[in-house]
Amino acid sequence: MSPKHDDIYASPLGELSDFRFDQDVVEVFPDMIKRSVPGYATIVGMIGNLAERYAQTGTNCYDLGCSLGAATLAMRHRIKAANCPIIAIDNSSAMVKHCAKVMAADSGELPVELICSDIQDVDISNASVVVLNFTLQFIDINQRCAILQRIYAGLRPGGVLILSEKVAFDDAPHHELMIELHHNFKRANGYSDLEIAQKRSAIENVLIPETLEAHRERLKQAGFASSDVWFQCFNFASMIAIKE
Numbered sequence: 001m002s003p004k005h006d007d008i009y010a011s012p013l014g015e016l017s018d019f020r021f022d023q024d025v026v027e028v029f030p031d032m033i034k035r036s037v038p039g040y041a042t043i044v045g046m047i048g049n050l051a052e053r054y055a056q057t058g059t060n061c062y063d064l065g066c067s068l069g070a071a072t073l074a075m076r077h078r079i080k081a082a083n084c085p086i087i088a089i090d091n092s093s094a095m096v097k098h099c100a101k102v103m104a105a106d107s108g109e110l111p112v113e114l115i116c117s118d119i120q121d122v123d124i125s126n127a128s129v130v131v132l133n134f135t136l137q138f139i140d141i142n143q144r145c146a147i148l149q150r151i152y153a154g155l156r157p158g159g160v161l162i163l164s165e166k167v168a169f170d171d172a173p174h175h176e177l178m179i180e181l182h183h184n185f186k187r188a189n190g191y192s193d194l195e196i197a198q199k200r201s202a203i204e205n206v207l208i209p210e211t212l213e214a215h216r217e218r219l220k221q222a223g224f225a226s227s228d229v230w231f232q233c234f235n236f237a238s239m240i241a242i243k244e
């Protein structure tokens with residue numbers, strides 16, 4: 001299945017239901033995320049780079065909320081450490097079904113275990129690399145700390161968490177400016193004002209962004225002594241947190 005052009009919100013939809021990662025989204029997902037998330041391709045590529053740096057022999061690497069496995073593939077092709085299986089997890093059965101085909105068509109040698117589950121229910125252990133690439137933002141805010149605590153507990157010393165998120169800003173004018181620049185990015189990538197407005201309404205109860213400060217605080221609470229932003233474009237950022 002070659003990725004289709006995303007036109008899910010191109011016509012007026014009347015009553016909008018909450019955004020879901022269903023089969024319609026799966027079919028357009030690579031096009032949707034590339035045209036919607038500034039820096040997505042760079043972040044995915046650098047996840048490969050970071051995984052190569054941090055993967056330890058005989059440990060697990062996790063891609064939590066893997067969608068179609070872009071970060072999994074980036075890691076699979078860059079990790080040099082021996083015996084490093086990648087465990088890729090997503091709770092959308094449509095995503096996992098298609099991700100399995102992507103993995104089967106890929107020639108990478110590292111074993112990939114694909115699991116259809118809520119990331120809150122899976123064991124995370126003996127990990128050296130854990131990726132949350134634009135996934136935590138879809139989890140209930142009250143559950144986010146518990147997930148980070150389980151990741152911290154499951155990481156080996158020297159292991160890394162890569163956390164990418166859409167972010168908010170405390171300063172209201174700056175927050176609005178970042179949203180405007182993001183929407184300009186989407187417009188330049190061919191989305192109409194109607195598509196931008198309808199997607200925004202569909203996702204507003206589903207994707208809850210927080211400030212970088214809130215993420216830093218929570219990472220600290222979960223046990224990570226230090227964390228920092230390694231990439232940011234407008235209101236999209238990626239952080240690393242290392243377990244000492």
Ligand code: GEK
Binds near residue numbers: 120133
């Ligand atoms: C990429 N990381 O291409 N448990 C498991 N999966 C979940 C949960 C949950 N509780 N909540 C949401 N998801 C990918 C992109 S997309 C980001 C990640 C986006 C899954 C959801 O099904 C979807 O596949 C993914 O998290 C978010 O590098 O679309 O903005």
